[in-house]
Amino acid sequence: MSQVRVRFAPSPTGFFHIGSARTALFNWLYARHTGGVFVLRIEDTDQARNSDEYLRLIYDSLRWLGLDWDEGPEAGGAVGPYRQSERAALYREYLQKLKDSGRAYEKDGAVYFRLLGDRHEVFDEHRKKTVVKVRNTPVVIDDMIRGRVERLEDEDFVIFRSDGNPVFHFVNVVDDIAMGITHVIRGEDHLSNASKHIELFRALGAPVPRYAHIPLILKQSGPGKMSKRDKGALVEEYRARGFLPEALVNFLSLLGWNPGDDREKMAVAEVIRLFDFPGVNQSNARFDEKKLAHMNMLYLLELPADRFVALAGEHFARRPEEAPAQALADPAYFREVMLLSQPKVKGIDELPAYTRYFFTEDYPVDAKAVEKALSRGDPKARLRELDEALRTADFSSDTKLEETIKAVAAKAGLGFGDYQGPARLAVSGTGVGPNLTGLFRVLGRDRVLRRIERFLGA
RNA sequence: GCCCUCAUCGUCUAUCGGUUAGGACAGGAGAUUCUCAAUCUUCAAAGCGGGGUUCGAUUCCCCGUGGGGGCGCCA
Known part of the structure; x- marks a missing residue:
């Protein structure tokens, strides 16, 4: 084959x-x-x-x-060549073939393709004018997706405009012949055009390709x-x-x-x-x-770190208005921030807003989240305990930070979760974000303490 | 108006005559974790209508209805 x-x-x-x-x-x-x-x-x-x-x-x-x-x-x-604008000579050549066989004729300066069969006039409701119809036999389109489709092509159609340029139906078929195309896979919007094309293939003595009109x-x-x-x-x-x-x-x-x-x-x-x-x-x-977004997330989750960071970097560079200018200043820090966020976002485009507070002190504060975080117990007292412990804590690893926070919580007879909310809010201004320990580690002791203290003072 | 085409949950789809009509996204509930996301469990959700054919139709045929496309000296 x-x-x-x-x-x-x-x-x-x-x-x-x-x-x-x-x-x-x-x-x-x-x-x-x-x-x-x-x-x-x-x-x-x-x-x-x-x-x-x-x-x-x-x-x-x-x-x-x-x-x-x-x-x-x-x-x-x-x-x-593969641009039709450079193939004019070929179209002339094929046009000549049709003229020689009597299958093309000029009218009003344009060239028409002549269908075989008797002619008669009929009034066309759609175009509101009298047109010439041809008694033709239907063309059979053997479609790989739709099966056998019959369609009658019963009107001569333009193949060269009066400005001397060939039209789509003609060049499409000529090129498919000249390029040896065996299978035409195209949108279903072309199914009705297929009868024109098959008439042309036949008139040009060329084999008709297999068709697949996709939904x-x-x-x-x-x-x-x-x-x-x-x-x-x-x-x-x-x-x-x-x-x-x-x-x-x-x-x-x-x-x-x-x-x-x-x-x-x-x-x-x-x-x-x-x-x-x-x-x-x-x-x-x-x-x-929505489903595309979900698919994208699946790929995002398993994306190698280097590629994720590179794509994030490109996105930040492309959307300077969405992120602080200093975001890309420190590549190593940028990388840490992005990798911390990778498992949390559905799309790269969420990153600038999601990570803003890592790069600037000028970040929004979610008033509703503040209200919620301050609603139970005495969060400010908890933050003071945490602040105290973090002064001497080891910020080099998430597990060390987790131990520190859990120790503080245990002393007060509480759990990690009781500290997580207020702390997150104090350092990021939001109720959502990466894991708290990672957040602390990447932000660093100075920034964390400064923000907690500022929050307590406010 | 004429011609072509398609028809299962809100959406993308599986089923090639016999199934509790399955999966995925979205939605609801729950579990879990440190918020969110992910993950797991779970709930709700469909054969357009009418005729045939058949022991039996979502599946095959016909007619409606509805959707889509085409009917250019656009591609």
Whole structure:
């Protein structure tokens, strides 16, 4: 059997969004699963809407997600160039073929593809005008996900605009032929276009590729499919918020596909091994950011320390307005703070707010938490006892600090928990945070004592 | 309006005619810890409606209904 060749063919006319990423992912997964070739082709025939910035974003986003392409821009390949704007001669050549066989004709300065069959006029309700219909036989789309789909293509359609540029349907098919694409994996929104494409393949005497029309991703709330303007639709947004690409890939792979059992968290190698079309659903899926966040947390928890710290550092650098300027001043200290917080946060983006008090005295104080902490017993007295003991305590290890605090508590006939609340509040201004002993150790004796005393004085 | 397509908990999904309809996220309760998070236990939560086929339908067929997509000299 010949090698599988699939392609992802985005157009650089807008930000790279989640739906595109998932289509790219499924193509890539299938290529990797079958040992085939993943081609990246840029469909930039709409000169008015293209932009280099968007093109850049496609490359960056794919690379960030780990979806490497075997052939395409910046990778090369035997059937390039891979940008349609550079393939004009080829489209002319194929157009000539259609003209020679009488399957293309000019009208109003544009070129139309001619369907075979008798013509008759009919009034089109949708377009409110009379159109020419063709008595044609339905095309059969043999879809790997949807099975046999029949659709009648009964109207000639434009393949070259009057400005001389070819349109999507034509270049898409010509390139799939010229690039030897064997499997077309794309969104279900193209299912209705498939009949046009198959007519073109046939007219050009080329074999029709296998199709796989994958379900669409619906917006998080409200009706309709997810589009570039929807909240949470952009890959770039998740990247900027510090989501892990492996978590996003894992989550996306499960939107419309499953391995047939309860497995959810899977390394990409495992997804590659298991991915195939019998496992792909036919129904559209709604994007659930909560579940993505959970998946992200699972990956975050097991992330190696170095990578976690590096990602945190990048995030702080990218969001200077969210953290004190001195946060990155001391790398060793920054590392300690981040590692203390790693098991506690759901996302990298929570870190600046979560760790603020480690880097500045200018941190918010949670009034409700203060009220709660001061409500039982005599917390100020407890803090004074603690303050006393911490003057001589060993701050080098969490266990030593724990012993110290427990000793203080035992003397008063109380438990660790009776001291934990007030102490945390005194040194961090909040009721939530990393384990108290770690908090003390990283903050250091001076800061801890200073804050407790300031709190007592207040 | 026409064409294509889909239909299981709020969400993502398992089930390839016979199951107490399973799992995950989110939600409720509890355990645990030093707060929070994690973890563990637990509760609640679904086969769109109507006809068939069958000994038996969530599963197969048909019709409705509902959702999604398409009907551009956009891709």
